[in-house]
Amino acid sequence: MKRIKRFFSHWxxxxxxxxxxxxxxxxxxxxxxxxxxxxxxxxxxxxxxxxDFIPHPxxxxxxxxxxxxxxxxxxxxxxxxxxxxVFGLSVALGAFLFGSLFGAISGYAGGIVNNLMMRxxxxxxxxxxxxxxxxxxxxxxxxxEALGGTYWFNNDYHGQLIDFQFxxxxxxxxxxxxxxxxVSLIIFSWMPIARIVNTMVITLKNTEFIQATxxxxxxxxxxxxxxxxxxxxxxxxxxxxxxxxxxxxxxATITFIGLGGASPWGILLSLGRNWVIGPGGNLLAAWWVFxxxxxxxxxxxxxxxxIGDGLTEALEPSAATYEGSVFxxxxxxxxxxxxxxxxxIPVTLPKSPSEIAxxxxxxxxxxxxQNMDQAMHAYSHLIKHHRHVxxxxxxxxxxxxxFPRHAIVWTLLGDALTQEGNHEYANKAYDQARIxxx
Amino acid sequence: xxxAMSPFLQFLIRRFFSVFISLIIITMVLYAGMMLTPxxxxxxxxxxxxxxxxxxxxxxxNSLINQYHLDEPYLVQYTYWVRSLVTGSWGYSPTLRAxxxxxxxxxxPATLELAFYSLLLLIPLxxxxxxxxxxxxGRPFDGLFRSAAFFGTSMPPFIFSMILISVFYIQxxxxxxxxxxxxxxxxxxxxxxxxxxxxxxxxxxxxxxFDIFLVALRHLVMPxxxxxxxxxxxxxxxxxxxxxxxxxxxxxxxxxxxxxSERKLVWRHALRAILxxxxxxxxxxxxxxxTSIFVVEIIFGLTGVSDVIVIAMQSTPDAPATLGFAVYSVxxxxxxxxxxxxxxxALDPRVREESLKS
Numbered sequence: 001m002k003r004i005k006r007f008f009s010h011w012x013x014x015x016x017x018x019x020x021x022x023x024x025x026x027x028x029x030x031x032x033x034x035x036x037x038x039x040x041x042x043x044x045x046x047x048x049x050x051x052d053f054i055p056h057p058x059x060x061x062x063x064x065x066x067x068x069x070x071x072x073x074x075x076x077x078x079x080x081x082x083x084x085x086v087f088g089l090s091v092a093l094g095a096f097l098f099g100s101l102f103g104a105i106s107g108y109a110g111g112i113v114n115n116l117m118m119r120x121x122x123x124x125x126x127x128x129x130x131x132x133x134x135x136x137x138x139x140x141x142x143x144x145e146a147l148g149g150t151y152w153f154n155n156d157y158h159g160q161l162i163d164f165q166f167x168x169x170x171x172x173x174x175x176x177x178x179x180x181x182x183v184s185l186i187i188f189s190w191m192p193i194a195r196i197v198n199t200m201v202i203t204l205k206n207t208e209f210i211q212a213t214x215x216x217x218x219x220x221x222x223x224x225x226x227x228x229x230x231x232x233x234x235x236x237x238x239x240x241x242x243x244x245x246x247x248x249x250x251x252a253t254i255t256f257i258g259l260g261g262a263s264p265w266g267i268l269l270s271l272g273r274n275w276v277i278g279p280g281g282n283l284l285a286a287w288w289v290f291x292x293x294x295x296x297x298x299x300x301x302x303x304x305x306x307i308g309d310g311l312t313e314a315l316e317p318s319a320a321t322y323e324g325s326v327f328x329x330x331x332x333x334x335x336x337x338x339x340x341x342x343x344x345i346p347v348t349l350p351k352s353p354s355e356i357a358x359x360x361x362x363x364x365x366x367x368x369x370q371n372m373d374q375a376m377h378a379y380s381h382l383i384k385h386h387r388h389v390x391x392x393x394x395x396x397x398x399x400x401x402x403f404p405r406h407a408i409v410w411t412l413l414g415d416a417l418t419q420e421g422n423h424e425y426a427n428k429a430y431d432q433a434r435i436x437x438x
Numbered sequence: 439x440x441x442a443m444s445p446f447l448q449f450l451i452r453r454f455f456s457v458f459i460s461l462i463i464i465t466m467v468l469y470a471g472m473m474l475t476p477x478x479x480x481x482x483x484x485x486x487x488x489x490x491x492x493x494x495x496x497x498x499x500n501s502l503i504n505q506y507h508l509d510e511p512y513l514v515q516y517t518y519w520v521r522s523l524v525t526g527s528w529g530y531s532p533t534l535r536a537x538x539x540x541x542x543x544x545x546x547p548a549t550l551e552l553a554f555y556s557l558l559l560l561i562p563l564x565x566x567x568x569x570x571x572x573x574x575x576g577r578p579f580d581g582l583f584r585s586a587a588f589f590g591t592s593m594p595p596f597i598f599s600m601i602l603i604s605v606f607y608i609q610x611x612x613x614x615x616x617x618x619x620x621x622x623x624x625x626x627x628x629x630x631x632x633x634x635x636x637x638x639x640x641x642x643x644x645x646x647x648f649d650i651f652l653v654a655l656r657h658l659v660m661p662x663x664x665x666x667x668x669x670x671x672x673x674x675x676x677x678x679x680x681x682x683x684x685x686x687x688x689x690x691x692x693x694x695x696x697x698x699s700e701r702k703l704v705w706r707h708a709l710r711a712i713l714x715x716x717x718x719x720x721x722x723x724x725x726x727x728x729t730s731i732f733v734v735e736i737i738f739g740l741t742g743v744s745d746v747i748v749i750a751m752q753s754t755p756d757a758p759a760t761l762g763f764a765v766y767s768v769x770x771x772x773x774x775x776x777x778x779x780x781x782x783x784a785l786d787p788r789v790r791e792e793s794l795k796s
Binding site: 119122123124126127131132134135136139141145151153256258269273277283290294297301305377380381407408411418424427430431433434437 | 448603683726729733748
């Protein structure tokens with residue numbers, strides 16, 4: 001409840017929701033806002049002679065004017081909102097489902113399987129989306145041609161076009177129904193989600209409080225509902241919500257540069273690109289040609305980005321706001337932050353038999369008292385001076401298991417590992433901190 | 439036997455190894471994608487010049503399938519394919535009417551030139567502006583930076599470039615798209631312009647032709663600005679977030695207590711601490727940087743590496759060109775990641791000092 005309240009206390013989040021909702025409403029009511037006529041193909045309606053290549057200003061026929069070829073801007077805008085919303089949500093949902101499944105399975109399996117699966121996820125991160133989009137389309141095209149059909153990549157406002165001189169085989173029919181851009185965007189956006197779900201599942205699997213709950217007779221369902229879901233699905237949803245806006249912009253980009261896809265907004269811009277400067281050299285002389293589509297694309301992206309930022313902040317306040325960070329000397333309400341994540345069992349660190357330096361002892365006492373600020377302060381001081389790095393590393397790993405969502409613990413762990421010369425694991429720890437602060 | 443190695447060298451070797459593993463995984467995934475198509479389609483990867491497309495007879499395709507083991511299990515085929523990749527025979531592209539690898543290499547300098555100038559502009563700018571903004575959050579400069587960064591991240595590059603072309607090329611005529619004017623190109627051919635690096639800006643300086651250098655710059659301004667803006671905003675935001683967490687740290691307070699000037703505090707102490715995390719983040723988004731490089735290239739008509747897919751997507755399907763492009767672009771992303779990692783490790787005082795010690 002606190003999180004929801006926090007989410008709604010910022011005007012930016014309200015603005016984001018308002019924008020996303022208005023696009024959704026436009027998408028749902030598209031048939032009411034602009035009726036198709038018999039020339040309509042997809043999101044495009046012609047309201048005049050198609051040989052008339054001069055864009056006409058807004059009139060009662062076309063509320064937002066026409067493009068070269070007398071294509072109604074308003075109609076394409078409204079129906080494009082429908083395409084964009086469906087496309088963005090499908091990509092986000094697909095990436096979310098596949099990513100969390102991949103991450104959870106890999107984390108649950110653990111060991112060498114987990115290593116291998118996360119390596120695969122990392123390898124996907126090195127693949128430029130554009131190459132993937134083109135590759136998938138070409139694979140479909142090559143297959144269609146090998147099956148005896150003909151494939152055109154870019155047809156004015158259809159995207160790809162497939163033609164068979166005979167009844168197409170079942171596989172070809174299936175390929176004709178799939179949108180290659182949608183599939184490839186899903187294939188190239190699931191990795192961050194898989195990573196974060198994976199980290200959470202592994203951390204939770206090993207946390208004592210999960211094992212303790214299990215030992216105390218907590219049912220698996222209760223554990224999943226109370227611990228696994230809020231801790232791992234939350235961040236995954238945040239990442240997926242960012243995909244909605246970015247994938248729609250990417251789709252429009254790909255369409256605009258002519259590499260496939262059928263984003264109506266992208267097509268709108270590419271059809272009108274020669275009229276951005278209107279007659280007489282006035283940037284606003286033919287504003288209806290580019291301004292509506294531009295604003296639609298930008299607003300759609302901004303709306304969903306605001307929602308994503310807001311969700312991040314609501315789930316992890318210390319990471320996003322940075323005000324009163326764990327290290328600020330003023331220590332703005334440090335207590336409240338710890339209360340926000342109640343511990344099931346108190347943390348007690350193992351006492352090492354060897355002589356313990358006073359400052360390390362201070363740090364460990366602070367951890368036992370759950371005074372994280374003081375503890376982290378002491379640890380960072382010790383790390384800076386190369387003292388007891390080995391013990392500190394062990395302590396920090398222990399603390400990181402208990403507080404997996406505190407970026408600062410991961411950063412310190414990274415520092416400690418760097419001091420030890422273990423750069424690979426240090427990078428992993430920094431990476432984790434980065435994921436949390438984003 | 440254990441050989442003592444400096445941590446920096448260890449780091450390099452580990453990095454190279456992990457890149458190598460990633461490369462193997464990604465090529466396996468790519469070929470697995472190819473395996474979804476029927477063997478007749480895969481045979482197109484090996485079609486020689488003049489036998490492209492529908493003109494290849496069924497008997498000929500079948501002989502290719504036999505010759506290149508295209509109906510054998512996945513791993514066998516993958517090994518044969520990797521062998522052909524390593525030996526440099528990346529296939530004949532029917533749309534380019536040439537072999538794939540030389541065509542890709544020929545177009546690389548244009549892409550590298552764009553990437554070089556953009557990274558040169560955006561990395562210092564992003565780190566410096568984020569640093570200054572985050573040092574005093576809430577001040578007017580921070581507000582300015584945040585609105586500019588918000589604008590930068592929300593403005594899709596293709597729309598921004600469309601506006602740039604309209605205003606600065608069509609309207610004002612200051613800058614131009616494309617790589618070169620036709621007239622300058624002719625002049626270059628006539629005057630015996632020697633290509634040393636393939637970078638037009640470097641070559642013109644080496645040829646002592648400052649007029650050509652200016653023309654090359656004129657063509658580079660718009661793509662570099664477009665590319666830099668989006669990634670500058672992302673990098674600046676990350677830097678700002680990092681510096682805000684570092685600002686209150688003990689070493690800063692200690693340095694301030696020692697009487698280190700505020701300017702030195704920012705540009706020496708704080709800058710060092712944030713370089714490593716920000717460059718690591720940048721390395722993680724290397725794929726998106728390369729994607730935007732391709733997009734900007736295509737929009738401004740700089741016939742770089744992405745020109746290959748633009749041609750391949752215009753007419754008949756072209757599997758060799760696309761597969762080659764995919765492998766090539768992955769190698770480009772990995773090199774960028776590696777460079778950023780090495781720069782980061784070289785700048786990170788913790789890594790550097792340790793390597794000096796040993």
